[in-house]
Amino acid sequence: MAISPSxxxxxxxxxxxxxxxxxxxxxxxxxxxxxxxxxxxxxxxLNDVIIPKLKELFTLNYTQAMLVQTAFFAAYAIxxxxxxxxxxxxxxxxxxxxxxxxxxVGCLLFIPASASATFGVFLFALFVLAAGxxxxxxxxxxxxxxxxxxKTTHSRLTFAQxxxxxxxxxxxxxxxxxxxxxLATVSASELSGPALDAYRIAETAAVERAxxxxxxxxxxxxxxxWLNRDRLKGERHESGSIIKNFDLLRRKRFGFGAVSIFxxxxxxxAIGSLIVNYLMQDHVLGLAERDAGxxxxxxxxxxxxxxxxxxxxxxxxxxxxxxxxxxxCAIALILVSTLGTGAVSGYxxxxxxxxxxxxxxxxxxxxxxxLGDRHADGSGVICVMIVGGAIIPPxxxxxxxxxxxxxxxxxxxxLCYATIAxxxxxxxxxxxxxxxxx
Numbered sequence: 001m002a003i004s005p006s007x008x009x010x011x012x013x014x015x016x017x018x019x020x021x022x023x024x025x026x027x028x029x030x031x032x033x034x035x036x037x038x039x040x041x042x043x044x045x046l047n048d049v050i051i052p053k054l055k056e057l058f059t060l061n062y063t064q065a066m067l068v069q070t071a072f073f074a075a076y077a078i079x080x081x082x083x084x085x086x087x088x089x090x091x092x093x094x095x096x097x098x099x100x101x102x103x104x105v106g107c108l109l110f111i112p113a114s115a116s117a118t119f120g121v122f123l124f125a126l127f128v129l130a131a132g133x134x135x136x137x138x139x140x141x142x143x144x145x146x147x148x149x150x151k152t153t154h155s156r157l158t159f160a161q162x163x164x165x166x167x168x169x170x171x172x173x174x175x176x177x178x179x180x181x182x183l184a185t186v187s188a189s190e191l192s193g194p195a196l197d198a199y200r201i202a203e204t205a206a207v208e209r210a211x212x213x214x215x216x217x218x219x220x221x222x223x224x225x226w227l228n229r230d231r232l233k234g235e236r237h238e239s240g241s242i243i244k245n246f247d248l249l250r251r252k253r254f255g256f257g258a259v260s261i262f263x264x265x266x267x268x269x270a271i272g273s274l275i276v277n278y279l280m281q282d283h284v285l286g287l288a289e290r291d292a293g294x295x296x297x298x299x300x301x302x303x304x305x306x307x308x309x310x311x312x313x314x315x316x317x318x319x320x321x322x323x324x325x326x327x328x329c330a331i332a333l334i335l336v337s338t339l340g341t342g343a344v345s346g347y348x349x350x351x352x353x354x355x356x357x358x359x360x361x362x363x364x365x366x367x368x369x370x371l372g373d374r375h376a377d378g379s380g381v382i383c384v385m386i387v388g389g390a391i392i393p394p395x396x397x398x399x400x401x402x403x404x405x406x407x408x409x410x411x412x413x414x415l416c417y418a419t420i421a422x423x424x425x426x427x428x429x430x431x432x433x434x435x436x437x438x
Contacts, residue, residue, distance in 0.1 A: 030156075032225075034163040036096065036140045039221070040133040042167030043103065043214065045272070047072055047126070048296050049175040050207060052276040052289060057200050058119045062277075062397035062409075069269050071123035073389030075130035081245065083135040084380030093229045096139050100222035102132030107215035114208035117200035125211075138383050157361035159311040165304035165357070169297045176293030178210045180276075245377040253427060254378065257367020260423040262385040264359050266392020267330075267413035267420075271352055273393050275299055278349060278406050285346040295346075299353035306357025314358065320428030323362045327421035330355035334414045338407035359420065366423075370431035392416065 047068055055065040087095035106129025113121040144160045249255040279285045279292040287295075306326075314322060330352050337349040364382055371378045392412065400409035 030144065030160075033140050033144045034160050035221075036136050037144075037160050037164040038167040039100075039218075040103075040136050040140075040167070041164030042171035043129065043133060044072070045168035045172050045296070045300055046175045046210075047269075048272045048275055049172050049179050049293055050122075051273050052293070053179050053203070053207065054119060054122060055277075056289075057117075057203055060119075062274075062400040063394055064397075066270075066273060066394040066397035067123060068126060069273055069393040070390040071126045072130040073265070073269065073387055073391075075127055075134050077384050077387035077390070079131045079134040080138060080383035080386070081243070081380050083138040083383070084245070084377065086135065087139055092139050093225060096136060097222050097226050097229065099132045099135030099139065100218050100225065102135060103129055104132070104215045104218040104222065106130070106132055107211040107218065110208045110211040114201065114204040117197055117204055122204075122207075129211075134383060134386075137386075138379055156311075157365050159307065161357075161361045162304055162307035162311065165300055165307055168300035169304050172296040172300065173294060175210055176290060176296065179206050180290045180293045245374075245381050248371070248374065248378055248381055253369070253431065254367050254371070254381075256423050256426060257363055258382055258385045260363045260420045261360070261367070261382050262388035263392070263416035263419050264356075264363060264388070265386045266388030267416035268356050268359075269389040270393040270396040270413050271349070271410070272296070272299055274396070274400075274406060274409075275350070279346050281406070283341050283345070284349075285343070295350060298347075298350045302351055302353030302355075303357040306354045307361075310358035310362075314362070318428045319358075319362050319366055320424045320426070322358060323366070323424030324421045324428070325424075326355045326358060327417045327424060330417045331414050331421075334410050334417075338410055363420070363423065366427040369427075 051065050051068050054060065054068060055062075058064075083095075083099070086098065090098070106125055106127075109125035109128055110122070113125045140160075144157055249258060275296050276289060276292040279287050279295060280289065285292070310322065333348045333352045333355065337345045337352075340348065364379075367382065368375060368378045396409045396412050399412060400406050403409065
């Protein structure tokens with residue numbers, strides 16, 4: 001999956017003639033892709049704010065509250081492969097526009113969700129929003145891999161993910177100010193009947209306003225991309241059945257990497273989803289809901305800082321070894337947090353974000369090494385595996401409900417990181433060439 005921008009009437013030859021073309025330097029396209037990483041990263045992290053909000057409003061247990069992540073990340077399993085087919089058919093720029101417009105529709109669905117104050121409608125809105133995010137991500141991942149030298153792919157992907165982290169750092173802070181606290185002077189558990197309905201409608205109005213603002217911003221961005229839809233020339237994509245893309249899972253390295261993406265996203269999302277409730281515990285920081293929400297950016301900000309550092313480290317150190325090291329450190333931080341109290345417990349929990357920093361781009365690039373002209377197919381399959389964010393968090397929530405302890409529930413993310421460490425060590429040696437299937 002490859003593209004080739006050229007200036008109108010400039011006579012400049014295409015940058016990428018066809019799929020599998022040599023990697024090239026295209027700064028203007030890298031800037032565009034990094035903007036996409038910023039957008040879908042920020043929107044995804046808002047789930048960490050909306051989860052405690054909906055948990056209180058609809059008096060949910062942890063398992064039920066984590067259905068927010070299930071609705072959101074299920075879109076990756078359902079939409080990724082059709083999204084890859086769509087991008088192959090209409091191209092990168094139009095595919096990006098389609099994804100951005102779908103995201104905008106998802107944001108607008110928060111209007112009926114707020115008006116009805118129904119948990120199921122919120123889940124549907126989140127699913128539609130995530131469907132658009134999925135399509136945008138299918139576009140962004142292979143693009144940033146191709147736009148530069150092969151030897152710096154790991155570093156470039158990590159740098160792009162830093163912009164994803166910038167979005168995940170900024171959005172939750174402002175989302176917390178808008179959505180948490182606010183009108184609440186009582187708990188939903190103290191109300192019933194018309195009083196409860198009125199309370200839910202009033203409280204969810206703040207959520208509606210936040211997503212309406214996002215819808216307006218997405219409309220502007222989609223319009224700008226649409227005006228530039230024909231600037232890319234010479235775009236080529238491999239033909240064939242999208243379903244057959246899953247034959248890539250038979251390749252040991254790619255299959256192991258795909259499983260690691262599943263586990264990584266699941267662990268990262270589960271930990272992020274519990275930040276507010278975890279920090280509100282008396283033996284941790286004992287914070288009020290809004291104060292705990294304002295610390296969410298420390299988790300995602302750690303990933304931001306780590307990705308800038310990692311983009312430099314990965315130029316000098318084996319990506320597989322860096323991945324294994326970070327995964328082991330994440331396990332250590334979980335142990336420190338669950339066994340400690342007070343500030344040690346709270347801030348070691350938030351520091352897991354620093355260890356997450358290089359994981360997604362490094363797993364993605366390690367798994368995709370040697371795919372050649374099947375980069376787009378690999379991206380589609382890996383995006384399906386992001387469905388781990390729909391499965392691991394509710395399982396973590398169920399462990400919390402059954403055990404009555406968030407500390408015990410964190411054993412599941414720790415197991416995920418252990419598997420990722422194993423993949424990092426396994427994939428520490430690079431793949432030089434792509435060998436086509438028989």
